[in-house]
Amino acid sequence: MSSIFGKLFCVSTWGESHGTGIGAVVDGCPAGLPLSEADIQPDLDRRRPGQSALTTPRKESDRVTILSGVFEGKTTGTPIALMIPNEDQRSHDYSDMQSWYRPSHADLTYDLKYGFRDFRGGGRSSVRESAARVAAGAIAKKILLQACGTEILSWVSSVHEVDSQVDASTVTFASIEASPVRCPDPEASLLMEQTILAAKHDQDSVGGVVTLLVRTPPVAIGEPVFDRVNSNLARAMLSIPACKGFELGSGFAGTRLRGSQHNDSIFFEGGAYHTRTNRAGGTLGGITNGEDIICRVAFKPTATISQAQETASREGENGTLSAKGRHDPCVVPRATVIAEAMAALVLVDLFLEQRARTGMFGK
DSSP states (O other), X not given: OTTEEOSSSEEEEEEOTTSSEEXXXXXXXXXXXXXXXHHHHHHHHHHOSOSSTTSOOOOOOOOOEEOSSEETTEXXXXXXXXXXXXXXXXXXXXXXXXXXXXXXXSHHHHHHHHSOOOOGGGGGGSGGGHHHHHHHHHHHHHHHHHHHOOEEEEEEEEETTEEOOOOGGGOOHHHHHTSTTOOSOHHHHHHHHHHHHHHHHTTOOOOEEEEEEEESOOTTOOBTTTBOHHHHHHXXXXXSTTEEEEEETTGGGGGGSOHHHHOOXXXXXXXXXXXXXXXXXXXXXXXXXXXXXXXXXXXXXXSOOSSOEEEEBTTSOEEEEOOOSOOOSOSHHHHHHHHHHXXXXXXXXXXXXXXXXXXXXXX
């Protein structure tokens, strides 16, 4: 059950990095949603490898095929099966990793857990699996946009020691995509690009932070006490490979304020409640209040690097490993779209749950 996410909008992903392909089954999508591969492919194109010198050179077209659940251009309400073939595997690059564990990678723990693992490209632990999430998330995004007018944006706000300075209210999809590192701050974007290329030159890697913004989220979704919006978002983000941290609203910076400084004043205007500030990040008591949801997601430096590192083998021998294969020197430029997908999956699931609660008799 570990590969299944969601309750009503239920997504099951499958496949390995160097297998025949990867994909997802989406169960619980409402019937009647106009849907085709063209609705899904743009997000897969943003996530796919080989986009520039800043990403892994692995060449995958990531062309998605809808196998079921759509008839005459609309969803039928039955399971939607999505298939993405693997086209550019080089499994021989991973022969050394059959015996030697990559430091800070899942090689060791998969062996400890299962006593057996697919060592080719990391198998199921590879970020390649996230393409299936992105495909499913594109469907969730479309539902949220049509039902609520929800827009989900994500951008790179820091790489290594380079921070961007942008006003989230001014960020647009176009300004994000205009940057090769997906940072809407042009000056910081250039410095980030230089930082990533320097790490690549040194056969090393760097990490960074992704900022996620949800405009016009569904109001009053979130299920206290264990399925709060914030707790489900945290779980979703931390399930992304290489993710090491999550904060919502003021996050850790809010701990340096007093309550009188941190509280968001509430006012009523235009038939709706609003807050003058948004330090809560769009949720109160784990329920959306209608303000933008804003959070930050931290990603570690890519674990697989070509520098020689101390490690141990499956046989208990100590030695060194210079990892081969093709890997991102920094994961954050491609992680943005994965974060968007996971946020969409969380929000659409909670939205459908709230709609089921209020749909028959009203609120």
